[in-house]
Amino acid sequence: MLSRTAENLYWLARYVERAEYLARTIDATLRVTALPATYIGKTNEWDSALLTAGVGASFYEAYSEANEQNVVEYLAFSPSNPSSIKNCIEAARLNSRSVRTALTSEMWDTINSAWIELQEVWGKGTSTREELAKFLRFVQETSLRFDGSAYRTMLRNDAYWFSRLGLHLERADNTARILDVKYHVLLPEEEHVGGPLDYYQWTSILRSVSALTAYHWVYRETLKPWLIADLLILNDTLPRSLASCYSNLVRNLDQIGVAYGRQGAAQRHARGVRNRLEHSHMDDIFQHGVHEFIQEFLADNSRLGEIITKQYLI
Amino acid sequence: MAVAFDEMNGLGGDLRSAYQELSRWLKETPPDALEYRRQEAELLFRRIGITFAVYGDAEAQERLIPFDVIPRILSAKEWTLLEKGLKQRVRALNMFLRDIYHGRDILRANIIPEDLIFQNPVFRPEMNGQNVPHDVYVHIAGIDIIRVDADNFIVLEDNARTPSGVSYMLENREIMMRLFPDLFARHRVAPVEKYPDELLAALRSVAPLSASAEPTVALMTPGVYNSAYYEHSFLADKLGIELVEGRDLIVKNDEVFMRTTEGLKRVDVIYRRVDDDFLDPLTFRPDSALGVPGLMSAYAAGNITLANAVGTGIADDKAIYSYMPDIVKFYLGEEPILKNVQTFRCREPKDLAYVLDNLSELVVKEVHGSGGYGMLIGPAATKATIEAFRDKLKREPEGFIAQPTLALSTCPTCTASGLAPRHVDLRPFVLTGSNHVTIVPGGLTRVALKEGSLVVNSSQGGGTKDTWILDE
Numbered sequence: 001m002l003s004r005t006a007e008n009l010y011w012l013a014r015y016v017e018r019a020e021y022l023a024r025t026i027d028a029t030l031r032v033t034a035l036p037a038t039y040i041g042k043t044n045e046w047d048s049a050l051l052t053a054g055v056g057a058s059f060y061e062a063y064s065e066a067n068e069q070n071v072v073e074y075l076a077f078s079p080s081n082p083s084s085i086k087n088c089i090e091a092a093r094l095n096s097r098s099v100r101t102a103l104t105s106e107m108w109d110t111i112n113s114a115w116i117e118l119q120e121v122w123g124k125g126t127s128t129r130e131e132l133a134k135f136l137r138f139v140q141e142t143s144l145r146f147d148g149s150a151y152r153t154m155l156r157n158d159a160y161w162f163s164r165l166g167l168h169l170e171r172a173d174n175t176a177r178i179l180d181v182k183y184h185v186l187l188p189e190e191e192h193v194g195g196p197l198d199y200y201q202w203t204s205i206l207r208s209v210s211a212l213t214a215y216h217w218v219y220r221e222t223l224k225p226w227l228i229a230d231l232l233i234l235n236d237t238l239p240r241s242l243a244s245c246y247s248n249l250v251r252n253l254d255q256i257g258v259a260y261g262r263q264g265a266a267q268r269h270a271r272g273v274r275n276r277l278e279h280s281h282m283d284d285i286f287q288h289g290v291h292e293f294i295q296e297f298l299a300d301n302s303r304l305g306e307i308i309t310k311q312y313l314i
Numbered sequence: 315m316a317v318a319f320d321e322m323n324g325l326g327g328d329l330r331s332a333y334q335e336l337s338r339w340l341k342e343t344p345p346d347a348l349e350y351r352r353q354e355a356e357l358l359f360r361r362i363g364i365t366f367a368v369y370g371d372a373e374a375q376e377r378l379i380p381f382d383v384i385p386r387i388l389s390a391k392e393w394t395l396l397e398k399g400l401k402q403r404v405r406a407l408n409m410f411l412r413d414i415y416h417g418r419d420i421l422r423a424n425i426i427p428e429d430l431i432f433q434n435p436v437f438r439p440e441m442n443g444q445n446v447p448h449d450v451y452v453h454i455a456g457i458d459i460i461r462v463d464a465d466n467f468i469v470l471e472d473n474a475r476t477p478s479g480v481s482y483m484l485e486n487r488e489i490m491m492r493l494f495p496d497l498f499a500r501h502r503v504a505p506v507e508k509y510p511d512e513l514l515a516a517l518r519s520v521a522p523l524s525a526s527a528e529p530t531v532a533l534m535t536p537g538v539y540n541s542a543y544y545e546h547s548f549l550a551d552k553l554g555i556e557l558v559e560g561r562d563l564i565v566k567n568d569e570v571f572m573r574t575t576e577g578l579k580r581v582d583v584i585y586r587r588v589d590d591d592f593l594d595p596l597t598f599r600p601d602s603a604l605g606v607p608g609l610m611s612a613y614a615a616g617n618i619t620l621a622n623a624v625g626t627g628i629a630d631d632k633a634i635y636s637y638m639p640d641i642v643k644f645y646l647g648e649e650p651i652l653k654n655v656q657t658f659r660c661r662e663p664k665d666l667a668y669v670l671d672n673l674s675e676l677v678v679k680e681v682h683g684s685g686g687y688g689m690l691i692g693p694a695a696t697k698a699t700i701e702a703f704r705d706k707l708k709r710e711p712e713g714f715i716a717q718p719t720l721a722l723s724t725c726p727t728c729t730a731s732g733l734a735p736r737h738v739d740l741r742p743f744v745l746t747g748s749n750h751v752t753i754v755p756g757g758l759t760r761v762a763l764k765e766g767s768l769v770v771n772s773s774q775g776g777g778t779k780d781t782w783i784l785d786e
Binding site: 312 | 361543548551556558559561562572573574576
């Protein structure tokens with residue numbers, strides 16, 4: 001297929017995934033900030049929402065205070081934030097238009113309808129909590145529909161695989177960034193002066209990667225920070241864990257390699273990251289430092305993006 | 315202006331036979347049912363994303379072309395005549411182009427003045443003496459036809475560069491069949507769905523000699539911001555070929571390749587929807603970011619077929635148009651089946667004098683204009699506009715032609731106040747391959763939605779209709 005088509009499919013999936021992640025982040029932050037101050041302590045949750053979205057610096061160029069109104073506006077609707085939900089959906093539609101021939105009509109319809117709704121219903125943003133909740137649900141449902149229609153209607157060829165690469169790369173990045181911002185509340189008890197405050201931070205993290213219920217099914221325990229880290233980093237059965245994202249990246253890259261009769265740097269690099277995740281234990285990671293581990297992972301992940309681009313997309 | 319011929323009721327109000335069943339159906343169908351389906355059609359168009367952009371209109375970067383649900387119907391007999399005339403005309407266009415860029419017999423026979431060719435900005439000296447595969451220049455032609463009475467179809471304009479609109483012909487039919495299955499069951503409408511297959515066959519048949527037995531065809535678009543982008547992606551999809559932009563292509567050793575995820579892949583035929591000027595920055599406009607450097611040299615080396623060929627603008631120029639009847643006679647030795655609109659060449663003093671004396675009754679067009687822009691419709695214009703045109707004509711007479719205001723036929727159309735006659739034209743699409751000319755039965759009917767308006771262009775408030783050719 002055309003390199004540009006592959007590139008558009010890859011970015012289309014990234015934008016949709018990012019929009020959903022931002023919606024989840026806002027949703028989780030709203031829940032935490034709704035709690036009385038004695039439950040969440042003094043941290044500014046809206047600040048950390050900006051950090052997990054990776055837009056902390058650019059936000060303060062436009063606003064002086066990170067409060068609900070400003071952060072929601074910036075993350076969801078701001079035209080000046082290149083990765084606001086609004087811009088993600090617009091970029092997704094533009095990418096879809098460029099590769100219409102590679103999309104199934106169901107996928108096109110999902111993105112096009114979302115884009116129309118974005119303008120007709122959400123053009124002026126939201127003014128109440130209820131509207132905001134509705135908007136966030138709309139974004140998550142768009143992502144689910146898009147993902148579902150890709151899964152159910154696309155031919156299993158390179159177009160599908162490149163779209164999956166974008167999705168899993170973006171997802172790994174998002175999960176890793178949440179961990180990076182919140183790692184201090186995930187340290188084992190003896191190293192951490194935590195209290196009941198952290199409980200709500202933990203549920204918030206799990207919520208933003210839709211893993212709260214999954215946690216209980218996997219561990220059948222009360223929330224423990226190192227188990228949360230284990231779930232999000234190493235547990236292959238959780239779709240948003242780093243391990244699961246890399247299983248998928250390796251598999252999709254292998255499929256491309258087989259179809260093209262050639263492997264390359266992307267396949268090797270992805271396999272390397274996957275192997276490291278497979279052979280890691282949480283003990284070692286804590287010993288090594290969660291922060292350092294995540295930093296290395298983020299660098300590896302964005303390196304994979306560069307390699308894929310060089311190998312296939314230009 | 316004469317009373318317009320109505321496709322349904324003729325001149326005297328007698329129902330014409332092709333419309334009998336439709337008329338009966340319209341009487342049985344309550345108006346709100348019609349309105350409901352009209353809204354449904356609009357919703358479908360929007361969801362599919364069939365939009366076009368209007369240049370200079372920031373408000374509506376993407377707009378829907380209004381679709382009118384009342385079909386325009388032609389009988390088999392009418393179509394047979396049209397088809398014959400269209401094929402004849404397009405054969406002549408191709409022979410004319412071959413001649414202009416080679417022997418120039420027609421100039422030596424003094425049928426067309428030389429300066430009309432050589433002084434013409436759409437004449438491409440790069441094409442002099444260059445052979446194109448099978449001598450086909452215009453692979454896809456869109457011929458704009460108007461009807462003035464029961465018997466006469468007249469060519470208003472030949473589009474031999476990158477005619478658009480065929481996606482509407484195909485999508486209009488799809489939507490009509492979805493919305494009005496009952497109406498189709500009562501008619502025998504000739505299908506149009508073979509168009510993509512016929513187009514692909516025509517494109518493959520003109521692949522260069524150096525191509526493999528399975529030539530690779532691609533459709534080249536200026537990109538998503540082009541007004542006809544929807545059509546480009548639609549056609550690429552229907553043809554099952556890659557939709558490429560200039561940046562996807564690269565020329566190496568006079569061969570054209572596209573960049574794919576598996577490396578470079580040779581392209582043999584490009585159905586290009588990019589104007590000549592933007593094809594190759596090394597040959598034409600150096601500032602073009604849409605083109606492919608070196609494309610023209612690959613073309614000259616005979617390693618790529620461009621459809622349509624470069625330089626076809628000289629055949630559909632409005633100044634050349636008035637010579638089309640002579641062109642048909644010269645190359646084919648036949649009388650033209652389809653007539654031209656009587657055309658005054660303002661470059662000729664006698665014609666200019668007549669035009670200046672009769673401005674309020676004529677339509678004046680820029681020779682190089684298109685899309686309905688920059689024209690004067692005398693009977694509808696204000697005094698001031700007419701005087702402005704008079705000045706322009708005196709200053710630069712060779713830039714204009716003039717034609718009598720024709721009463722385009724009308725067809726019943728949904729309006730705010732119920733069904734009413736609106737003026738229509740017709741653009742059938744004529745395909746030329748290595749040894750055959752084909753036309754799917756139908757075309758794009760454009761309708762001027764404003765009462766009394768004669769301008770059918772979508773950029774100026776025109777809409778479209780499904781065009782039915784009834785099978786005997």
